Amino acid sequence: MAVILPEVSRTLNEYLLVPNLTTEDCAPDAVDLSAPLVRHPIGQPSPLRIATPLVSAIMQAVSSPRLAIALAQTGGLGFAHQNQPIAAQARMVSAVKRHKAGFRHSDINTKPTATLGEVSRLLQAAERDIAVVTDDGSPTGLFVGLIGSRDFHPQRHDLNDTVASRMRPADTLVTAPPTISLSDANTLIWDQRLDLLPIVTADGHLASIVLRRDYELHKQFRNETIDAEKRFRIGAGINTRDFRDRIPALVEAGADVLCIDSSDGYSVWQQRTLRYAVEELGGVVPVGAGNVVDGRAFRYLADAGAAFVKVGIGGGSICITRDQKGIGRGQASALIDVAAERDRYAEETGVYVPICCDGGLLADYHMAVAFALGADFIMLGRYFARFDESPSNLVKLDGQLFKEYWGEGSQRARNVARYDQGETELPFEEGVDGYVPYAGSLYPNVARTVAKLRATMVSCGATTLPDFHRDAVLVQVSQQSYLQNGAEVRLRSGSSSTGQ
Template identity: 90%
Template sequence: MAVILSEVSRTLNEYLLVPNLTTEDCTPDVVDLSASIVRHPVAEASPLRIAVPLVSAIMQAVSSPRLAIALAQTGGLSFAHQNQPIGEQAAMVGAVKRHKAGFRHSDINTKPTATLGEVSRLLKAAERDIAVVTDDGTPTGVFVGLIATSDFHPQRHDLNDTVESRMRPAGTLVTAPPTISLPDANTLIWDRRLDLLPIVTDDGRLASIVLRRDYELHKQFRNESIDTDKRFRIGAGINTRDYRDRIPALIEAGADVLCIDSSDGYSVWQHKTLRYAVEELGGIIPVGAGNVVDGRAFRYLADAGAAFVKVGIGGGSICITRDQKGIGRGQASALIDVVAERDRYAAETGVYVPICCDGGLLADYHMAIALALGADFIMLGRYFARFDESPSNLVNLDGQLFKEYWGEGSQRARNVARYDQGETELPFEEGVDGYVPYAGSLYANVARTTAKLRATMVSCGATSLPDFHRDAVLVQVSQQSYAQNGAEVRLRSGSSGGGQ
């Protein structure tokens, strides 16, 4: 007969943290949120760490070079989605890797023959006030000038006139060679009162740009996720079908870490993919795997060489796998089981394999619960989909702003490689297509979320994630505990609970 587990499947929402002693040395400014991303010997540091334990989901509605750069600036990591041709995904990774900290790949470009109307629409859509002009309108073309919203006015100038008629020509502008250092570039920006400094090669081609506003961001975010060449880090999703072609292309593009993107990771197909990366490619790039909900599946993937293991099936806000297939487990129960197996595996083998909590996170405090239960870092879809930097459209519904958001198991995404249902198309959906309330800038929201995490850890007497894993005390919550918090209070205008 079937095995029936005696435990109840519990969610993150069913637990609260019990405060520990907060000492004089335990303050938010000393809390270290940095997290291991890939496997490492127990007594050694992980070769890949991030300053904040937040990564973006491998989803079309979430992944974009713009979001990847912003998240890397704030200390996290993004994963380029794999539900696209290999060349397009590699280009997405390459677009991020072409950025160095402070040296930006130009993403707002136009040709001198374009019209003022065209560039006006371009700037408005990108919410920018300046565009780089190159001979062919590409980010690597011959640099010929700059045009900003201050260079023309729609009511004063004919919008059918060319960009060339109103741009500031290259010969009149301050530029710098690719050999310039970032400190020298920033000095030039401030001394010459520039908003944008073009970096131009000896043959006149645009190499990159340096923005004044990036200097301010760098001063605000000092824990950027960068590689040894000071390029922003980015991960990428892969599947178990075309991995022999996709992985080498992503390595060539500069990806820092990969992750098998699947709704159910306990499969021989993931084992084969991992063995290819470890044995045939020599482990030159770490590959995470998942998703799983118990210790058996964790050990299976860890033994195969998984760099990290993702936990969670059916708990995502956009996922309906449980409704369609009856498969899954409450996210808290899944984490408790997998964390216990991770710790046993580390004790037996001397190798620590990080755990990523993916799904079941509906509020900021759920992240703290997940980390307290033992997760090393957290993968978020809906959370990041709400921000300016996500690639989905901003829409107005009945006077309220929303961002489009859809699951990879929806008919809109048609991610057959992620949801292997034995067909070349999806015969049924495991995700839905909808909207999430617009929340503004990633920078402000991540800062708020990490402030909450630090404050929570201080209340629990922890100043690092390993301390939090070891010392956190949690208690199950009854329905009445929540009912007690539900007394109606009329809030003053502008007051907010501050949730997601």
């Protein structure tokens, strides 16, 4: 007969943290949230660590070069989604890798022959104040000038006029060569009172740009996720179908880490994909795997060479795998089981394989609970989909702003490679298509979330995630606690409740 586990499937919402002693040494500024992203021998550092243990979901509604750059600036890591042609995904990875910390690949560009109306719409859509003008409108074309919101006004100037009629020509602007250091570039920006410094090659082509606001962000976020050449790091999703073609292309594009993107990772197909990456390619880039919900599946993937293992099936906000297939496990129960197996595996083999909590996170405090239960880092979809930097459309519904959001198992995504149901088309959906409340820019939101995590860990007497794993005390929440927490209160104007 079937095996019946002697437990109730628990969600993250069913636990609260019990405070531990907060000592004089335990303060928010002393909390180190850094985490290993990939496997490593016990006692040795992980080859890839992130200062902010948050990564973006491998989803069309979340992945974009802009979001990956912003997330790397704040110390996390973005993943380029795999539900697209290999060349397109490689271009997404390359777009991020072209950015060095402080040196941006120009993403708001126009031609001198474009109209003022066109550039006005471009700036409005990108929520930027200035665009770079190149001869062909590309980010590497001949640099011919700059145009911004201070150079023309839609009510004063004819929007059918060309950009050339109002732009600031290149020969009147301060520029710098690619050999300039970031420190000297920032000095030039402040000395010359610039918002944007174009970096121009000897033959006049645009190489990159340096923005004043990036200097301020760098001062705020001092732990950017960068490689040895100070380029932003980026991950990419892969599948178990075209991995022999996709992995080499992504490695060539510069991907720092890969992850098999699947709703259920406990399969021989993932084992074969990992073996190819580890044995045939010699492990040139680490490959994570998943998703799983128990220790058996974790060990299977760890033995196959997984760099990390994602935990969670059916707990995502737009995932309906549980409704459609009856498969899954409460995220808290899954984390408890997998974390215990991870620790046993580390003790037996001397190798630590990080686990990633993917799904089941509906509020910021759920992240703290997930870390307390053993997660090394967290993958978020809905959380990041709400921000300016996500690629989905901003829409207004009943007077409120939303961002479009859809699951990789939805018909909109048509991601057969991820949800392989033995067909060339999806016979049924495992995800939904909807909207999430718009929340503004990624930067202040991530800073707020990090502040909450630090404050929670201080209350629990922990200054590192390993300490938190070891010392956290949790209690299950009763039904009466739910009712008490849900008491309705009318808020004064201007008050707000900030969650995900």
